[in-house]
Amino acid sequence: MNHHTRRRLVMGNWKMHGSLAANAALLDGLAAGAMRAGETQLAVCVPFPYLAQAQAALAGTPISWGAQDVSVHTQGAYTGEVAPAMLADFGVTWALCGHSERRALHGESSDLVAAKAASALAAGLTPVVCVGETLADRDADQVERVIGEQLAPVLALGAEALARLVIAYEPVWAIGTGRTATPEQAQAVHAFIRAALAQHGAGQTRILYGGSVKAANAASLFAQPDIDGALVGGASLVADEFLNIAAAVA
Ligand code: PEP
Numbered sequence: 001m002n003h004h005t006r007r008r009l010v011m012g013n014w015k016m017h018g019s020l021a022a023n024a025a026l027l028d029g030l031a032a033g034a035m036r037a038g039e040t041q042l043a044v045c046v047p048f049p050y051l052a053q054a055q056a057a058l059a060g061t062p063i064s065w066g067a068q069d070v071s072v073h074t075q076g077a078y079t080g081e082v083a084p085a086m087l088a089d090f091g092v093t094w095a096l097c098g099h100s101e102r103r104a105l106h107g108e109s110s111d112l113v114a115a116k117a118a119s120a121l122a123a124g125l126t127p128v129v130c131v132g133e134t135l136a137d138r139d140a141d142q143v144e145r146v147i148g149e150q151l152a153p154v155l156a157l158g159a160e161a162l163a164r165l166v167i168a169y170e171p172v173w174a175i176g177t178g179r180t181a182t183p184e185q186a187q188a189v190h191a192f193i194r195a196a197l198a199q200h201g202a203g204q205t206r207i208l209y210g211g212s213v214k215a216a217n218a219a220s221l222f223a224q225p226d227i228d229g230a231l232v233g234g235a236s237l238v239a240d241e242f243l244n245i246a247a248a249v250a
Contacts, residue, residue: 010043010229012232014047015068015101024053025239031061034061041064045067046065051090066128067082067095070120072116097114111153114129117154128208131151170209170231186224187225208227209229218244
């Protein structure tokens with residue numbers, strides 16, 4: 001099976017941006033232009049308070065919505081946490097797990113990230129597990145070791161779980177920096193991740209690339225055999241640019 005048989009997925013990560021008014025315009029623009037994505041699956045991961053707004057604006061459109069984090073706990077005395085069943089209550093499809101900003105700014109370990117993925121799966125959500133090396137890792141030739149360590153507890157969830165999640169490769173040095181990995185650099189890591197997934201019986205799990213993806217560089221990334229779509233930060237805040245990424249032809 002080649003990458004044309006895996007449905008391409010373009011997912012926005014709004015991070016901590018937005019307001020009711022700004023989101024309304026953005027969501028309306030996305031809903032109005034969703035057809036431009038063709039066969040590509042479209043999704044947006046919004047801040048928790050705006051999940052209801054996303055649900056109201058996107059229900060009945062081809063665009064699905066997700067959260068940027070999820071708790072490992074199902075309920076209880078966990079102030080500030082959001083349980084996966086709460087996300088499901090708002091029609092959520094996706095939960096980012098272990099975005100590099102959460103790993104770096106909130107000390108999330110790879111074990112915790114894998115536990116979040118399991119927690120999301122148990123509630124019927126699709127985890128999007130983010131991995132990626134820093135520039136120091138890359139300069140020290142440690143990319144595969146670092147990605148391998150981040151993946152290990154996720155791979156341990158087993159083939160059935162792996163077939164139901166999505167991996168996002170996001171080199172930290174390419175996130176929000178305007179500096180994209182070259183298609184060849186990205187493909188090399190995607191192939192490494194694909195091989196690890198295949199060894200665990202899940203060679204067809206989708207692997208997204210993230211890191212300064214924009215309409216101008218999307219097609220060359222999507223042309224790579226193991227890049228199944230994109231996780232998009234900054235460019236997902238502009239409806240036209242985000243839709244142009246989704247419409248980019250490999
Ligand atoms: C991200 O936040 O996942 C991301 C890839 O951001 P950006 O596209 O802005 O680099």
